[in-house]
Amino acid sequence: MAFSTKLFLTLLALPVLLVFTRLYNLFRNYLAARKIGLPIVISLESWQDPLWIFFGSYVRKSLSALGLWDRSEPDYTTIGWPIYDRYDSHAKYGPAFSIVTPFKTNVIVAENEAARELFKEWRVWIKNRELYAMMESFGKNVNSVNGDDWRRHRKVTAPAFKEANSKLVWNSAMEQANGLSKRWNENSKKSGGITLRELRGDANIVAMHVLAAATFNIKYDFEGGVEVSEPGHEMSYGEAMKTIVHNLSMMLVPIIFGLARLGIPSWMMPAGLKRLKVAVFEIQNYLESYVAQERKQYREGGESRDDLMSSLVRANEAEKEKLGTEKMKWALSDEELYGNLFMFNQAGHETTSSALSYAIPFLAAYPGVQEWIREEVDAIFRNGDVPYAAAMPRLVRCDALMYETIRFFSAVPMHPKYTGNISQVLSIAGHDHVIPAHTFVSINYYAIHFNPSTWGSDVNEFRPSRFIKSSLTPGTETFAIPEKADFIGWSSGPRVCPGKKFSQVEFVATIVRLLREFVLKPAQRAGESEETAGKRLVEVMSDVEHFISAMPRHPDDAGFVCIKRARWTATE
Incomplete structure (x- = not known):
């Protein structure tokens, strides 16, 4: 007792x-x-x-x-x-x-000058190890490290994001969008529309498949491609990545991630953790195998490909060959290679799929904006397909759509900086403030993007044209951030997101492919006008919750239809 x-x-x-x-x-x-x-x-x-x-x-x-x-x-x-x-x-x-x-x-x-200082002085305002260590599931990476470690990661990873890779992204996104648009057109006829839940799932597929092609030169069909496993594997690379992304909340908790990596018998695990365990082991195996194969190709004199993995491994091998003549060892370990490759896929997937998941309903809800962007698409592609290098610089209205969408629904709400072990001084609105050691200083993306004093009185209006400097002939205009405003959708300064161009190319290619052939409209309920359906669509997509990125709270309550354009031809 x-x-x-x-x-x-x-x-x-x-x-x-x-x-x-x-x-x-x-x-x-x-x-x-x-x-x-x-x-x-x-x-x-x-x-x-x-x-x-x-x-x-x-x-x-x-x-x-x-x-x-x-x-x-x-x-x-x-x-x-x-x-x-x-x-x-x-x-x-x-x-x-x-x-x-x-x-x-x-x-x-939320002050522009202070935010610029925080982005610029990356040695002073660092990333908190406790927070970012959770993003090192497969190894340290360019997004998680600080100081000279970051310089080392940046030096090796930067060459991977080259124009040849952007061309690969463009072509892959066009192929995926082709399958996407066909599915949407068929479902619009059969079921009356595509819900926001279905849209997010399909955008995830596009992003995942484009990343597989651009990172590892793995090509999947839009319909069911990831379900085909390679010999000797329980899951395809794409299916394993999809499983991890869908369970990212579990991956961010080291204890649970550790359980997924341990040799605990599967029968002792719940179904979700059991599948995550398989996905974690498969991704590790794929990364090890792909890196080993590319390293062997490099050492045997094989030709480089345009994908991220080939460029990254070869850049790293070239750095290893310099170690005898340089004071600092710039090369990455194998685990760091795996960490960067996984981070590029995880971060790139979420940013682009989120942007597409909101841009497309915006186009359906605002027909004037959709027609404004289609004018540019038709002006450039009127006589047929145009190569990436010739088309991308002219598609500024499509860029403006992405920027305005991210302004409304950023994949990252805030960017947390950290003082570290000593206090730091930050000037805010002309006054110096001493920030104590072990304090977070977070740049509020949404507040900077919705400050009426820098963006204007129409700050809450969805208006992509605010990013167009001059209104001339479609296809010949100039893109520009509005005067006095700052846009930080991909971070800023020396540590700006390395995949910024990657995500822009993927987004623009997908939008081009959709608008060349189809018209997007809000899905209407019985007795509902198109205008009312559009307002309801915006209301549903604006009622969001956030964990990994913003998602509609009730994604089945609204959607859109994808209709074939009248008199559209491939050479229009």
Whole structure:
């Protein structure tokens, strides 16, 4: 009996101790934040806390069900709060404010000059190892490391993103969009439309297949291609990547990812973890095999291909050959090669599929915008296909569509920088602020993209033409960021996303292929006008939740149809 009482008291003491510890940390962080001199917001949790990243959504759902979670207020515990908030919090608190939590303090910045400084000084404002280590599932990569380590990764990976690779992306995206548009046209006739859920799934397929072609020279048909496994494998590379991407929340938690990599018997695992385990082992095997094959080709004098893997491995082998004459070892380890190849696929997949998942409903809901972009497509492709090098520089309206879509629905809501072990000084709105050691400083993408003082009074209007500098003949116009505004959809400064051009080419090629042959319209309910259906489509796609990227909360409640253009011919 005494033992049971002692056990009960111990179990009771643990949550009390946890609460006390977190309240103490909150108070300590509050005292430090006061010295920064910025407005303070108190939050009982942080989206940067590894445990909250995984369990937070369950806690929020439980509290919401009990009526204890007010969704009308900004939920600073989620990474996606800027999506709903846009510029509102900064209109209330100013160009920067501090969110104080029991985990760490996070200074939120929405001033252009301060953001430029944070992006530019990459040695000072670093990436937090606790946060970015979760993105090293298969090895360290150019997105996760700091300092000279980043310079080493950047030196080897940068040559992989060349124009020849962009051409490969263009051709692959055109092929995938061809299969995509045929499916959508058939489904529009049979079922009356494509839901936003189906759209996201299909956009994921396009992105996954384009990445497989551009990274490893693996070609999949749009319909069912990834289901075909290579000899000796339980899953194809594409199917394994799709499994990992769909379970990315589990991959971001080191404990669960570790379980997936351990030799635990499959019968002891739940179905989801069992399939993830197979996918993790298959990706590891594919990466090891592809890198070994390309290294052998290089050493035997075989010709290089245009895909990312071939370029990356060969650049790394060339660096290895220089090690005897250089003071610093620039070459990457095999694990770092695997880490970069996986990161390029994971990050590239999410960015482009997300952009397409919102741009296409926007086109359906705003027929004037769709016709404006189609004017450019028709002007360039009126006499048939045009090669990548000749077409891409002229497709500025398609670029504008992507930029405006990402302005509304960025794949990354905020970019978290970190002070590290020492305090740093940051100038905000002309005043220097000392940011304490071990403090996050996050650049608020949405607030910067929705600041009415830099973007204008129509900041909440979806208007891609804001990115066109001159209104001349379609196909001869100039693309430009609006004066006074900053666009940071792919980050900025020296550490700008290396796959920026890759994602732009894939997006533009897909849009071109769709609009050359088809018209997109909102799916209408019985008795509903096209205009009303368009408004409903925008409402549904704007009610989003965020984990890995923004996704509609009710993706089955709206959609679009894909209709063959009247009198369209291949040489129109």
